[in-house]
Amino acid sequence: MTYYKGTAMVVNQFLRKAGGRSTLSGRAVLLALTVSLAETHFSQVVLRSDLVLIPVTARDKQGNYVTDLQAEEFKLFDSGKPQPIAFVSSESDANQLARPLALTLLLDTSRSISAVLHQQRSAVTSLLNRLGERTLVSLISFSQRPEILLEFTADKTEALNAFFRHQRIGGDTAIFDALSFALKNIEALSEEGRRKIVVIISDGLDTASEVSFRDCVQLAEADGVAVYSILIPIYSPYGDRLVVRRPTKGFVEIAEETGGKFFQVGTVEQALNPSAQLDLGPVFEAIVEDLGHQYYLGFYPPENNAPGFHRLDVRVGRKNVKVEVRRRGYVTRSSP
Incomplete structure (x- = not known):
């Protein structure tokens, strides 16, 4: 032609x-x-x-x-x-995403998770800097109910500040209810051709959801949303050692079935060390690298x-x- x-x-x-x-x-x-x-x-x-x-x-x-x-x-x-x-x-350039992206950070507000998240200023700053100018970011926190901390914005400074505004709430945790809410919220973005992802950070223990993970998979598939699951595990004694409490069924699977990835952060040694700090930086880098190598x-x-x-x-x-x-x-x- x-x-x-x-x-x-x-x-x-x-x-x-x-x-x-x-x-x-x-x-x-x-x-x-x-x-x-x-x-x-x-x-x-x-x-x-x-x-x-x-x-x-x-x-x-x-x-x-x-x-x-x-x-x-x-x-x-x-x-x-x-x-x-x-x-x-x-x-x-896999180091600086240029394609239009909509990212929702879905944050568990349980005590142990909130403590980890408040240590992540450097990691979150690096993540936001690599997302590109055309990226829209929203933040949602959840325990039993989801709460929008920040509607979609291209202002990375505002997103960083919102990340550290979330409060420790505790109580029951409804992971899939919150994920369903986040998926419907991101679906409302009308711009065509924008890549949509949800990054959920949690201990993976759902105790109160009415929505099933299968419902969430269907919502994600209908709008082409990839879910990246980050597990900050809780450890329980088992004999003379500590073992990771298995996350609720679906927390790992939804990442695999929607085109995202599953990550687990931390080790038993870090769990036993009160002064140890978990770093989400490598996980965020892996997510950006994954997105940056996609056709x-x-x-x-x-x-x-x-x-x-x-x-x-x-x-x-x-x-x-x-x-x-x-x-x-x-x-x-x-x-x-």
């Missing part, structure tokens, strides 16, 4: 604003062409509201990230049927798609490269 000079300029603007290395198919170029060639502002480019964003990671046999895949190497399947890919893009596939579902859940699969033709699809599927809702 041949592009006129003005068209190429618009497409280049599209690539720069996408925040990374991007390879566009013809369909994505048509998106760029919705801009008048006399205009130079990417804000005029309109993505259709039915865009499905599919994050994937690729690794070689040694487990190293593969970062040089081209658009034509990806194959997308919707419920087993091959589908056209509108665009493929990736972060250009993003843009996909428009077929017209007259059957209502319900549609499973997605992505493959690549390159040998010895394994692709992990970070979004299992999407939901097509019934017409009103």
